[in-house]
Amino acid sequence: MELVTPEIGLVFWTTVSFLILLAILGKFAWKPIMTAIDERERTIEEALFKAEAAKEEMARLTSENEALLKQARAERDVILAEARKVKEQIVGDAKDAAQKEGARMIESARLEINNMKAIALADVKNQVATLSLDIAEKVLRKQFEDQGKQDQLVADLLKEVKLS
Template sequence: MELVTPEIGLVFWTTVSFLILFFLLAKFAWKPIMGAIDDRERSIEDALLKAAAAKDEMARLTNENESLLKDARAERDLILLEARKLKDHIVSEAKEAAQKEGARQIELARIEINNQKNIAMADVKNQVSALSIEIAEKILRKQFEDQGKQDALVADLLKEVKL
């Protein structure tokens, strides 16, 4: 049982050693340890405050970015709408100009065709009349080669004419 119950001398010297150690620690180590703990506590508080400020700043920047993105999307949509309107306007103007030009080209072609047709008809008429005159001349020459036929034709013509 001696191991479980300490002697009075051991208790006395243990107490004295503890008090000396406590006095030395209180005199020399307590203030620096407490200062370090206070510094550490302040740095942790500062870090927490900075983290909260950074979180608030991030939330503000996020909201600002979202509003900027919303504005940019609205502006993009407006620009795309204007571009579509301009494209449609240009396309319709181009179609209208192409239709006008096509109608003008068709009318010019129609006029040219009519002119060519009239020229061709006049040429055909001239050729037909020239051929008719040539044929009539050949027929008349052949018919009038004989004097008796000429006299008979004149007599027939005179019979048909009534005075």
């Protein structure tokens, strides 16, 4: 039963040794332990502050990246729109130039055809005139072979001249 009801001497010496241990620990160990705990608390707070700052920086960078991405998309859309306009303008200019060139070529061909036609008509007229003269010459030679016919023709022509 000694263990259940301790003697007064045991309680006294246990209390004295506890107080001595507490005084020694307070003098030599308590300050370093508290300093280490304070230092650890400070480093944890700094780490939390840095983590919060990093989180804010990441949020800022994310928003900047979003803004840059939106700006890049807008610039891309503007560039694509300008490229489409330039393409349409080039295609339109090419069509206009092709139409003008085609019209010029058609007009040139029409003029050439008309020139060739005029040359051919002049050539045909010359040939017809030459043939007509040849035929008239042959008819007149045949008719003027006889001197009497020539005299008769001259007399008839003179009568007509006098009447007119």
